[in-house]
Amino acid sequence: MAGRALVTGATAGIGAAFARRLAADGSHLVLVARDERRLADLAAELTDRYGVPVDVLPADLATDDGCASVEDRLRADDDPVDLLVNNAGTSLNRSFVRSTVADEERLLRLNVHAVMRLTLAALPGMTRRRHGAVINVSSVAGFAAVQPGSTYSASKAWVTNFSESVGASVRPAGVRVMALCPGYTRTEFHDRAGINMSKTPGWMWLRADDVVRDALRDLRRNRSVSVPDWRYKAAVFALRHAPRRLIQAVSPDSRGRDRGNRT
Template sequence: MVTGATAGIGAAFARRLAADGHDLVLVARDGQRLADLAAELTGRHGGTVRVLAVDLSTDEGCGAVEDRLRDPAEPVDLLVNNAGISLNRPFLHSTAAEEVRLLRLNVHAVLRLTLAALPGMTERGHGAVINVSSVAGFGPVMPGSTYSASKAWVTNFSESIAQSVRRYGVRVMVLCPGYTRTEFHDRAGIDMSKTPEWMWLRADDVVRDALRDLRRNRMVSVPDWRYKAVVFGLRHAPGRLWRAVARDTRGRIGREES
């Protein structure tokens, strides 16, 4: 099962997993895009592709996906919690409704779907969950944005849960990509025109590295050596150093401190 499967990193997961011969359950809001992708994948690779058109920022949407994950007749062996958003609004000018929507999708849905998937996996003695976080989760690197905080939660949560289910033969891995060319920044209205070309990753490469790291039983996957270096810096450099670096991103995220 892949959430946020119609675009970007989620679509790359769907295409890779279908090409590897897996049956799929694809989740996103846009039913037409889901149907088109399902037709493309079954046409190209065979296999069964089911779709669930739901909004994961709602209780009903999460509930429908939880029901599917708990269905013993069609067990899900790999859950990719990928759907996520950012906001292009500094916190001081944000609204509670927008912030809660971000938290419900980036955090609440990840919590609920992971909790729905794991008991079946531990009972069966195999299975895996990939939670898609971000390099941004390693520190408050986007001043005025709550996105980093939501991803810090995903990373910490995943590492913690991973250790508790390992003994049952079940893997939980957190995937922390850097800037990846998808629809993500356009959807949020974030201007990335000044981001240097070398900082961009391809979604297909992110997915290839993620699946390799899962096979290697890694708990944390950071695709690409450049972002591995960034994460090393964020984890070990003094806070005042990376806060200085983060100041460069301020113009993109908002102007509350200028």
């Protein structure tokens, strides 16, 4: 996919995998993250390896100022963005009853508010040009409340529903919006959130590069929701169709213990 792509949360995990894959495909990049040094290092790596222009835009998307700076870039008609990847997100390593308003608001600002704002900044120009796409990184966790006390899954349920709804409205203009819903993926995500993943079986883990490959394939196929890997496709089918009582019965019992989202 050529053209100009903007990727948030670009310095690690799925965001970095998107940046590398898109650079390899010849896309010009705008990379967004909080860590300016890591952004600069990644930009230099991609330019040296693939010879594509890479701009960096340091921003904390959990803040109004951070969102505003990226919105301004997405609205620039003189150098339009053809693909927006809303990848930045966070989770918490504690249940809701042991959380704080500040932490929950930061989660919602990053996982929900920023996704809404950046998508809204990108879509009017894309619909005028009748070309463009948005990938909102959601999660398999958003298909059911399988992690008692975690508000991460609720935020990702919003991302998936939002993407499907908005995608249906802009599809007639030739613009695509897709929710990417991976399962457990080997990234820095869980370590940064302080979530212990040592008991998660190895067979459940996905590679970020494979997630990105499947996402871009599904985007080309005009899918509104992408669930990488047959294991997680089966899991989503079960979550969507199993009785709620059954899902609750097999979900981990938090019993007041601190548990964060792990997907």
